[in-house]
Amino acid sequence: MAENDTGLKPKTTTKPKLERPKLYKVILVNDDYTPREFVIMVLKAVFHMSEETGYRMMLTAHKMGVCVIVVCARDIAESKAKEATDLGKEAGFPLMFTTEPEE
Ligand code: TYC
Secondary structure, X not given: XXXXXXXXXXXXXXXXXXXXXXXXXXXXXXXXXXXXXXXXXXXXXXXXXXXXXXXXXHHHHHHHOEEEXXXXXXXXXXXXXXXXHHHHHHOOOOOEEEEEEOO
């Protein structure tokens, strides 16, 4: 045995490294037409929020232009954004939820 032999066996197999799937933000976008109460109703119905949290997020979008509602897997983010946007559309409002990947 060589003097510097550590007794460790060289690795002969490599485990394929799985990338962690990217998370996506669901973003509420402000507009000038959708009533505040309607935005809160959609947040409660689609994202299971309390009245208070819904009010806070609606107001953040109203003041800042946008508000991040939730961060989750891509398929869930996209289906929630569509469901919420469609509720606005059905009622004749331009309410908009978008998605984008988290940094
Ligand atoms: N700006 C709207 C109003 O004044 C309310 C509103 C808030 C609409 C947030 C959309 O994402 C929104 N009636």
